[in-house]
Amino acid sequence: MKHPITLNVNGTPYSVDVATAQSLLYAVRDQLGLTGSKEGCDDSECGACMMLVDGRPTNSCSYLAVQADGAEITTVEGLGEGDELSPLQQVFLEEGGVQCGFCTPGMLIAATALLQANPSPTAEEIRIGVSGNLCRCTGYDGIVRAVLRVSREGASV
Amino acid sequence: MSATYLAAASVEEAVNALKGGARCVAGGTDIVVGHRQGKKPLPASIVAIHGIDALRGIAAAGAGLRLGALATHEEIESHAVVRERFTGLADASAIVGSRATRANGTIGGNVMNASPAMDTGAPLICLGATAVFQGPGGTRSIAVEDLFAGPGQTVASADELLIAVDLPAPALGTGSAYVRLEYRRQMEIAIVGVGAAVTIEGGKVTAARVAITALAPTIHRVVAAEAALVGTDGGRDAAAAAAAAAAAGSAPISDVRGSADYRRAMAAVMARRAIETAVARALGGQVSIPASTSTFAAV
Ligand SMILES: Cc1cc2nc3c(=O)[nH]c(=O)nc-3n(C[C@H](O)[C@H](O)[C@H](O)COP(=O)(O)OP(=O)(O)OC[C@H]3O[C@@H](n4cnc5c(N)ncnc54)[C@H](O)[C@@H]3O)c2cc1C
Ligand code: FES
Numbered sequence: 001m002k003h004p005i006t007l008n009v010n011g012t013p014y015s016v017d018v019a020t021a022q023s024l025l026y027a028v029r030d031q032l033g034l035t036g037s038k039e040g041c042d043d044s045e046c047g048a049c050m051m052l053v054d055g056r057p058t059n060s061c062s063y064l065a066v067q068a069d070g071a072e073i074t075t076v077e078g079l080g081e082g083d084e085l086s087p088l089q090q091v092f093l094e095e096g097g098v099q100c101g102f103c104t105p106g107m108l109i110a111a112t113a114l115l116q117a118n119p120s121p122t123a124e125e126i127r128i129g130v131s132g133n134l135c136r137c138t139g140y141d142g143i144v145r146a147v148l149r150v151s152r153e154g155a156s157v
Numbered sequence: 158m159s160a161t162y163l164a165a166a167s168v169e170e171a172v173n174a175l176k177g178g179a180r181c182v183a184g185g186t187d188i189v190v191g192h193r194q195g196k197k198p199l200p201a202s203i204v205a206i207h208g209i210d211a212l213r214g215i216a217a218a219g220a221g222l223r224l225g226a227l228a229t230h231e232e233i234e235s236h237a238v239v240r241e242r243f244t245g246l247a248d249a250s251a252i253v254g255s256r257a258t259r260a261n262g263t264i265g266g267n268v269m270n271a272s273p274a275m276d277t278g279a280p281l282i283c284l285g286a287t288a289v290f291q292g293p294g295g296t297r298s299i300a301v302e303d304l305f306a307g308p309g310q311t312v313a314s315a316d317e318l319l320i321a322v323d324l325p326a327p328a329l330g331t332g333s334a335y336v337r338l339e340y341r342r343q344m345e346i347a348i349v350g351v352g353a354a355v356t357i358e359g360g361k362v363t364a365a366r367v368a369i370t371a372l373a374p375t376i377h378r379v380v381a382a383e384a385a386l387v388g389t390d391g392g393r394d395a396a397a398a399a400a401a402a403a404a405a406g407s408a409p410i411s412d413v414r415g416s417a418d419y420r421r422a423m424a425a426v427m428a429r430r431a432i433e434t435a436v437a438r439a440l441g442g443q444v445s446i447p448a449s450t451s452t453f454a455a456v
C-alpha cells in the first residue's frame with residue numbers, strides 16, 4: 001500500500017508516494033536523490049543516516065517515511081549555503097574531524113542538534129552528544145575539537 | 158485483515174484503529190528498529206500516534222505529575238519538577254540510548270514495549286506510578302507495578318491505548334534513584350538495574366521501595382529489601398542488608414551480556430548504590446543525574 005506524503009527537506013517541499021514500512025532514509029536518498037545521508041547499519045546503531053526531523057536528531061533508517069509526512073527535515077545538504085560550507089563543516093575539515101567521510105553527514109547533524117540545545121558544550125557533553133554516531137577513522141578527537149572550536153568562536157551553526 | 162496505515166489525530170481515532178486490529182507506533186525506536194533488525198516484522202496494520210496533541214507534554218496533576226504517553230525521554234530528563242521530586246525517573250530517562258533515542262523515544266513506548274531490561278520501569282514502580290489507558294469501553298488505571306506480565310507483555314489488552322503515566326506526589330522527605338550496570342555510558346542496555354525510593358522522617362526510614370531490572374522476566378519490587386530498610390536509619394548497614402535481599406530476590410538469566418552468577422553478584426552492588434543515592438537525596442544531598450554515572454565515578 002502506497003501513501004502520498006510531503007517531505008519538507010531543507011526548506012523545499014517534495015511530494016512522494018511511500019510504502020508503509022519504508023524508511024525516511026530510503027525516501028530521501030532513493031526517491032528524492034539527496035544522497036548526503038548514509039546508510040551504515042540500517043538499524044539505529046551508527047548514526048550515519050541522522051537527520052533533524054522537526055529539530056529532533058533522528059536515525060532516518062529506522063524512522064517511517066509516513067511518520068515524517070509534513071515534517072521539516074534537515075539533512076547534511078541543508079547545512080551549508082550552495083557550495084559554501086557552514087562554520088561547523090569548515091572546522092570539521094580544519095581540525096581533522098573528517099577522514100573517509102562516511103560518518104560525517106550524521107556526525108554534523110548530531111553536532112548541529114547538540115549546539116542548538118547547548119551552544120557551549122564541554123568536551124564531555126560533546127562526547128555524549130555524538131555518542132550515537134560511530135566513526136571508525138578519526139578516533140573522535142578531531143570531531144570533539146571541531147565542535148569545541150565552533151562553539152568558542154560563537155559562529156552560528 | 159487488510160494492511161492499513163492511519164496517522165491518528167485523536168485518542169478516539171487511535172482506539173478505533175486498535176480495535177480494528179492495528180498496532181500503534183509512537184517514536185518507533187522499539188517497533189521500527191525491531192523490524193529493521195529483523196527481530197519482528199512490522200505489524201500489517203499500523204496506527205501512528207505521534208500527531209495526537211492530547212498525548213503530549215508533562216503537566217501538574219493535583220500535587221503530582223502527569224506524563225503524556227508521548228512525553229520523550231529528553232523532555233522527562235530535562236523537566237525541572239521530574240529532576241527535583243521524581244529524580245529516579247530522570248536518572249533513567251537520561252541514560253536511554255543516545256540523544257536521538259531520547260529525542261524520539263517516548264515513555265509510552267518504553268512502558269508498553271515491556272522489556273525486562275528497560276530503564277524507566279523500576280523508578281516508575283518505586284514512585285508509585287499509574288498507567289492510564291483508554292479502550293473502547295472507557296478509561297482504566299493500572300499501577301505500573303501490576304502492569305508487566307512477562308518479557309514484552311503487559312496485562313493491558315490490545316485495544317487499549319496508554320494515554321498517560323501519573324506520578325503521585327512523593328511524601329515529604331522522599332528521595333529516589335535508578336542505577337544500572339553498563340559496559341559503556343550511552344547506547345547501552347541494562348545488564349542489571351535497580352530503582353529505589355526512600356522516605357526519611359526524623360532520622361528513620363518510614364517507607365521504602367526497591368525494584369529490580371534485567372534480573373527477572375519482569376521488572377518488579379523486592380519486598381524483603383524494602384522491609385530491611387524500614388525502621389532503620391538508612392545507613393551503610395541497612396543499605397547493605399537491603400541490597401543483599403534485592404540480590405536474593407533476583408532470578409537472572411545468562412546471556413552474551415553476562416552470566417546469571419555475575420548478574421546476581423552485581424545486583425547487590427547496584428542495589429546498594431541505588432539505595433544509598435536515594436537515602437542521600439532524601440536527606441537533601443545532591444547526587445548528580447544520572448546516578449549511574451555519578452555513583453560509578455564515586456566508587
Ligand atoms: C539505539 C537504541 C538504544 C536504546 N536504549 C535504550 C535504553 O538505554 N533504555 C531503554 O529503556 N530503552 C532503550 N531503547 C528502547 C526504546 O528507545 C525505548 O523503549 C523507547 O522509550 C520506546 O519508545 P517509542 O515511542 O520509540 O516506542 P515505539 O517503538 O513507537 O513503541 C514500542 C511499543 O509500545 C507500543 N506503544 C507505544 N506507544 C503506546 C501507547 N501510547 N499505548 C499502547 N502501546 C503503545 C507499540 O505498539 C510498540 O509495541 C533503545 C532503542 C534504541 C534503538
Ligand atoms: S544507518 Fe541508520 S543508524 Fe546506522
Ligand code: FES
Nearest residue numbers: 099103135136137
Ligand atoms: S571519518 Fe570515516 S567513519 Fe568517520
